[in-house]
Amino acid sequence: MRVLSYREAIREALYEELARDQNVVLLGQDIGRYGGCFKVTSGLLEAFGPHQVIESPVSEEALVAVGVGSAMVGMRPVVEVMYGDFSTLASDPLINHAAKLHFMSGGALKVPLVYRTPMGGGTGAAAQHTQNLESLFTNIPGLKIVWPATPKDAKGLLKSAIRDPNPVIFLEHKGYDLEGEVPQEEYVTPLGVAEVKKEGHDISVISYGHAVFTALEAADLLEKEGISVEVVDLRSLKPLDTPALRASVKKTGRALVLHEAPLFGGFGGEIVAQIVEDAEIFSHLKGRIRRLGGLEMPTPFNKELESSMVPSVAKVAQTLRSAVKESSYTGKDHR
Amino acid sequence: MVLTPECSVELLTLMVRSRLFEEKIEELTNTKLIHGTTHLAIGQEAVHGGVSPALEKEDWIVTTHRCHGHALAKGSPPENLLAEFFGLRQGVAKGLGGSMHLIDLEQHNAGSSAVVGSSVALAAGIALQLKRMNSTSIVVAFFGDGASSRGIVHETMNMASIWGLPLLFLCEHNYYGMSSKAQDMVSVDSLSTRGVAYSIESCTVDGNDLEAVWAAVKQASTFIRQTGRPYLLEAQTYRLAGHSKNDNCHYRSREEEEEWRKRDPIDLFKERLFERHVLDVESYHQIVSAERENLDSIVRRLIKESDTLSLDEAFGYVYAQEELL
Numbered sequence: 337m338r339v340l341s342y343r344e345a346i347r348e349a350l351y352e353e354l355a356r357d358q359n360v361v362l363l364g365q366d367i368g369r370y371g372g373c374f375k376v377t378s379g380l381l382e383a384f385g386p387h388q389v390i391e392s393p394v395s396e397e398a399l400v401a402v403g404v405g406s407a408m409v410g411m412r413p414v415v416e417v418m419y420g421d422f423s424t425l426a427s428d429p430l431i432n433h434a435a436k437l438h439f440m441s442g443g444a445l446k447v448p449l450v451y452r453t454p455m456g457g458g459t460g461a462a463a464q465h466t467q468n469l470e471s472l473f474t475n476i477p478g479l480k481i482v483w484p485a486t487p488k489d490a491k492g493l494l495k496s497a498i499r500d501p502n503p504v505i506f507l508e509h510k511g512y513d514l515e516g517e518v519p520q521e522e523y524v525t526p527l528g529v530a531e532v533k534k535e536g537h538d539i540s541v542i543s544y545g546h547a548v549f550t551a552l553e554a555a556d557l558l559e560k561e562g563i564s565v566e567v568v569d570l571r572s573l574k575p576l577d578t579p580a581l582r583a584s585v586k587k588t589g590r591a592l593v594l595h596e597a598p599l600f601g602g603f604g605g606e607i608v609a610q611i612v613e614d615a616e617i618f619s620h621l622k623g624r625i626r627r628l629g630g631l632e633m634p635t636p637f638n639k640e641l642e643s644s645m646v647p648s649v650a651k652v653a654q655t656l657r658s659a660v661k662e663s664s665y666t667g668k669d670h671r
Numbered sequence: 672m673v674l675t676p677e678c679s680v681e682l683l684t685l686m687v688r689s690r691l692f693e694e695k696i697e698e699l700t701n702t703k704l705i706h707g708t709t710h711l712a713i714g715q716e717a718v719h720g721g722v723s724p725a726l727e728k729e730d731w732i733v734t735t736h737r738c739h740g741h742a743l744a745k746g747s748p749p750e751n752l753l754a755e756f757f758g759l760r761q762g763v764a765k766g767l768g769g770s771m772h773l774i775d776l777e778q779h780n781a782g783s784s785a786v787v788g789s790s791v792a793l794a795a796g797i798a799l800q801l802k803r804m805n806s807t808s809i810v811v812a813f814f815g816d817g818a819s820s821r822g823i824v825h826e827t828m829n830m831a832s833i834w835g836l837p838l839l840f841l842c843e844h845n846y847y848g849m850s851s852k853a854q855d856m857v858s859v860d861s862l863s864t865r866g867v868a869y870s871i872e873s874c875t876v877d878g879n880d881l882e883a884v885w886a887a888v889k890q891a892s893t894f895i896r897q898t899g900r901p902y903l904l905e906a907q908t909y910r911l912a913g914h915s916k917n918d919n920c921h922y923r924s925r926e927e928e929e930e931w932r933k934r935d936p937i938d939l940f941k942e943r944l945f946e947r948h949v950l951d952v953e954s955y956h957q958i959v960s961a962e963r964e965n966l967d968s969i970v971r972r973l974i975k976e977s978d979t980l981s982l983d984e985a986f987g988y989v990y991a992q993e994e995l996l
Contacts, residue, residue, distance in 0.1 A: 361803070387803060390799075390834075392830065393826075393829060393830060393833065395826035395827075395829065395830060397792070397822065397823045397826060398792045398795070398823050398826035398827045398830055399826075399830075401789060401792030401793055401795075401796065401823060401827075402792055402793075402795050402796040402799055402827070402830065403796060404792075404793055404796060405733070405781075405792060405793035405794060405795060405796020405797045405798075405799075405800075406796035406797065406799050406800040407796070408781055408793070408796070408797065409731075409781070409796075409797050409800045409801070410800055410804075411796075411799070411800045411803070428786060428789055428823075429789070429792070432784075432786050432789065433784065433786075433789065433793065437782070438988060438989075438990070438991050439767055439985075439988045439989055440764060440767055440768045440772045440782075441764050441767075441768060441772065441774045441782055442762070442763070442764035442765030442766070442767050442768065442774075442988065443765070443987075443988050443991070444763075444764070444774055444776050444782075445774070445776075445781070445782065446991045448991075477989050478989055478990065480990075501991035501992075501993065502990050502991050
């Protein structure tokens with residue numbers, strides 16, 4: 337199978353959807369000749385022209401609201417905001433408008449808008465350009481939220497997001513150069529469906545976005561030590577594939593919930609609740625559920641300090657090791 | 672520009688309908704027959720009464736939290752609007768939107784935002800899609816002097832100008848943002864002067880003179896259609912009602928209200944039609960009685976109505992189900 341980068345996979349999804357339907361329109365800052373802040377949209381203005389690739393001034397709130405208004409009357413806007421941190425500026429059109437207009441109009445309006453924005457750090461861009469703000473959106477009925485990790489999922493989920501009749505928050509991690517296999521033929525990846533990225537039987541790591549790669553690396557390390565780790569990539573935070581994550585935990589009896597956003601108040605708490613609220617899954621647990629997330633601190637600029645912000649492979653591996661070890665003494669592990 | 676006699680009577684009737692509608696809402700709110708808060712446009716009838724009838728049927732409006740008159744003027748049946756206040760299935764938003772979210776796509780009323788000022792950018796989005804579709808229709812974005820201080824209004828004016836959007840910024844300058852006097856909160860005396868900053872043509876009109884508003888909107892919409900450029904029209908008027916329910920208007924004097932009441936838009940236009948012998952006192956009273964009777968009979972019906980959405984049905988509107996393709 338051919339290999340594409342995360343960036344190329346997103347660009348290919350945009351290209352195919354722009355070509356399929358001229359009501360698909362990209363809106364964003366510097367998305368034309370410059371190709372967007374992370375060069376995702378390079379070449380699309382040249383290919384589709386200013387009718388479908390519309391560049392905006394630095395006006396995030398109005399831009400996203402214009403996207404919402406245009407979506408009400410037949411456009412299928414894909415709005416790019418340079419950094420996820422600026423979602424604060426776009427929060428009114430997304431939270432008070434896009435998420436509510438269908439409901440508040442008794443179904444008269446639909447807002448098929450995609451809000452694309454990159455989240456996360458490791459870039460030396462300091463505290464206003466590195467946050468993971470998915471939890472701004474997860475508590476809002478009316479929004480769908482996806483965060484693909486791999487190029488294949490990025491392409492398939494973006495195509496689904498564009499075709500969905502609802503507003504979709506499409507989060508991207510900043511590993512735009514990460515490569516992976518992407519099918520040549522047309523495909524879409526359904527929203528709301530998790531995927532087991534690696535099968536295992538001792539413990540489940542439930543994760544999404546960039547942290548999926550941390551989990552996979554840690555799983556490889558532990559494999560050599562005889563610990564079998566299952567990695568579940570949620571892919572969609574909303575709708576959440578609760579059956580899939582419960583099935584994995586039911587199988588392994590142990591879970592580590594992992595994300596890069598700050599732990600306290602993060603989406604991981606919701607995942608834990610979804611696991612333990614189910615009586616049957618709860619009875620299958622062999623030990624307490626662990627969580628790992630970002631530190632309770634704005635991202636520091638200093639490279640060493642910044643690298644401590646999000647869970648490392650070593651930290652994840654150590655946590656998995658101790659979780660399996662600790663719960664093996666409980667006498668419940670008779671597998 | 673002078674309105675034809677038929678059109679004059681029609682628009683006077685519309686203003687009367689709007690006034691009576693608001694008075695009825697006030698009564699139903701005070702007697703707790705309807706739930707929630709309301710924002711009445713009593714005193715501002717010449718603006719919505721003059722704007723929407725000056726537009727083509729295909730032109731869109733996007734309105735504000737003070738939206739009852741806009742919806743009536745765009746042609747929504749009073750019964751479906753009133754049903755919304757009662758939270759009924761028959762309501763324009765099936766009882767899910769209420770007083771601040773009246774919508775009627777059939778009348779090209781795209782609804783309103785109750786986040787002051789945000790509707791202006793939604794209107795720009797509609798205008799952008801109309802422009803892409805080579806439509807000859809325009810969009811009217813209603814906003815007030817309070818909203819004129821929102822960043823999104825300024826962002827949208829800049830965008831509408833650089834993109835050449837078919838958008839009429841319609842500022843209902845009623846001198847109060849809730850309790851705040853415009854003179855204390857707004858840096859200019861006349862909001863139409865803000866157009867200069869964005870290279871947007873603009874003018875100010877007496878918002879209590881229906882005919883003047885009507886003519887100004889005709890002129891502005893012609894300009895927009897001919898040039899593909901946005902336009903900013905400021906209609907100076909006065910909110911005779913309080914901001915919302917439970918507003919006793921402590922922040923302004925009774926004398927000030929009285930001065931504006933002398934320029935009640937309905938009285939001004941009515942007197943003009945008497946002078947022109949388009950209408951006599953008796954036929955005016957007939958109009959008022961007929962409109963009042965119509966509203967009363969609608970309310971009598973709706974009070975007995977109990978068909979509302981179930982909770983399960985309401986859940987069905989959180990996400991759009993059908994594919995749009």
